Each structure stands twice: as structure tokens, then as C-alpha cells.
Amino acid sequence: xxxxxxxxxxxxxxxxxxxxxxxQRRGERREERIERPGPIFGWRVWLLPLFLWPLAFDIPIExxxxxxxxxxxxxxxxxxxxxxxxxxxxxGPGDLRGGAILMGVAAGLTAGLAAKIFPPIAVAMGxxxxxxxxxxxxxxxxxxxxxxxxxxxxxxxxxxxxxxxGPRAQIARIRAAAPPLPHAPLLLEAVSAxxxxxxxxxxxxxxxxxxxxxxxVHLDGLVRIVERLEAGAExxxxxxxxxxxxxASAHRLRGELRQVESxxxxxxxxxxxxxxxxxxx
Amino acid sequence: xxxxxPPIPFASAPLPVRLVLGFTLLAFCLWLPAFAALxx
Numbered sequence: 001x002x003x004x005x006x007x008x009x010x011x012x013x014x015x016x017x018x019x020x021x022x023x024q025r026r027g028e029r030r031e032e033r034i035e036r037p038g039p040i041f042g043w044r045v046w047l048l049p050l051f052l053w054p055l056a057f058d059i060p061i062e063x064x065x066x067x068x069x070x071x072x073x074x075x076x077x078x079x080x081x082x083x084x085x086x087x088x089x090x091x092g093p094g095d096l097r098g099g100a101i102l103m104g105v106a107a108g109l110t111a112g113l114a115a116k117i118f119p120p121i122a123v124a125m126g127x128x129x130x131x132x133x134x135x136x137x138x139x140x141x142x143x144x145x146x147x148x149x150x151x152x153x154x155x156x157x158x159x160x161x162x163x164x165x166g167p168r169a170q171i172a173r174i175r176a177a178a179p180p181l182p183h184a185p186l187l188l189e190a191v192s193a194x195x196x197x198x199x200x201x202x203x204x205x206x207x208x209x210x211x212x213x214x215x216x217v218h219l220d221g222l223v224r225i226v227e228r229l230e231a232g233a234e235x236x237x238x239x240x241x242x243x244x245x246x247x248a249s250a251h252r253l254r255g256e257l258r259q260v261e262s263x264x265x266x267x268x269x270x271x272x273x274x275x276x277x278x279x280x281x
Numbered sequence: 282x283x284x285x286x287p288p289i290p291f292a293s294a295p296l297p298v299r300l301v302l303g304f305t306l307l308a309f310c311l312w313l314p315a316f317a318a319l320x321x
Binding site: 048051052053054055057058061070073074077081103106107110111114115116117122124125126127128129131132133134135136138139 | 289290291292296299300302303304305306307308309310311312313314315316317318319321
């Protein structure tokens, strides 16, 4: 036998769960609303459930009289007709037909339960409502979502950046091919150093012309070496030294590029301080 | 190949005919039961 405390805990857990679920549904509905701009078919669709206006008076009367089956029939009729109209108003593919079916079911239930009409005739009235709704709404084209705005064009690379595309591809190629080759660590070290140069150049494209020879000769040479090694060539004894030299030269080039920047900054600082001094500040 | 869904009867009739037919059907099949429910 569960203790009252136990029941309390369970009740609290269930309430927490329900609250979480509601919050989740609310979020989903909000997203849906954002995705789909409101109803698009207005009065032509919302007019249809208004045919059931007598039920609005009938439902309170049935509550007072205490006729459960007629009350259920009335409520279901109104609710399903409203759902059908909402579905048609959404206007997605198949929604017009689905909404008409809901309206037909609503009419059948109203006739059969609320009005206690002979059941086969109630079913026939359901079909009649379905056809009536289709006749009135079928010509409304299925809603087509407005065409999406074309995505913003990809930023066209500047000529400087574009000229780095080839070296980057070469570096990626060497990186991918190096691991199984002989002297792989040295190859990877060299290619990392060259990657550093290319990254520096991407940040300072003004210095690209100074590094063009490096990119053309060193990187191309390294790609050719990798191709030969891939083809199964025996690496000569001088290869490790060459790779070390390539790494060192890449590091040196980076240093030089940075030095050029530093000199340019020095000059800027000097010019500006001279100007300030001339102006008597 | 899937056969297309058969068209609704009178769907290609002119608009006034469709309106009159549709409203008549709805009045008879939707409004009448609701009204009958109110007065039974």
C-alpha cells in the first residue's frame, strides 16, 4: 500500500511532467506559427461552420435538459466543423479535402446524435455536406508557400584570396597523401610551416607578390615530391635535409613578412609623431 | 501509374451553379440537422 507521501510525490512528478510537455508543445506551436504565415483562406472557409449556428443555442438547452447523447452530438458537430474550417484555412496540399471530410463527419454526427435522424439518412447528410463543401471550396488553389527569397550570393573572393585557392588545395593534397609515405613527419612539418605562410598571406594579401615565388617553387616542388613518393619512388638520402630546409625557409619567410609589417608600422609611427611635433602638439 | 482522383461532380460547372448547389447542399445537410436538433 502506497503511503500518502508516496502519492504526493507521484502526483508532483506527474504534474512536473505535464508542465514540461505543455511547454514543449507551446514551443512547437510557436515555431509552426513562425514557419507558416496565418490563415490564407478567409471568409469562404470560416463561413462554412456558421451553418451550424443553431447548435450554439442547442448545446446550452441540452445541458439544461440533461440529454447526454444530444449534447455530445452537438459539441462534436461544432468542434469537428471548426477543426475542418481551420484545416482548410491552412491551405496546404490536401488540406481542402481533409477539411471537407471533417465537415462531413461533423454534419453526420450532428444529424445522427444531436437531431436523432434515422442513421442512414444522417450518413447521407454527411456525404452531402462533404460534396457541398467541396463544391464551394475546391476551386481555391492549394496553398503554395511564397517563393523563398534567393540566398544571398556567396561573397566573391578577392583576387588576392582567389590566388590562394590553388596553394590551399595543394597543401590539403599533401596533408592527405603524406601519412603513409616515407618521412611523413618531416613532410607534415614542412606542409604545416607552409600552411602558416598561406594563412599569413590570407591575413595580409598586400604582401602576396613577395611570396609568389615561394608559393610557386617550394609548394609546387613539394607536391611533385609527394607525387613521386606516392608512385613508389625510393626517397634519396638528401630528402630529409631538403624537407628540413623547406620548413626552415617557410619559417624564415613568415619572419620576413612579419618584419615587413613591423617596418611599415615603424614608419607609420614615425611619420605620425613627426606630424604631431610639426603641429606643435 | 496512379490513376488521378475522379473529379467532384459539378466541379467544372460555372461559379453561380456551384454556389447555388453548394449552399443548397449545405443548407439541407448541415443547417437542417442542426436546426432540427434545436427544435426536437
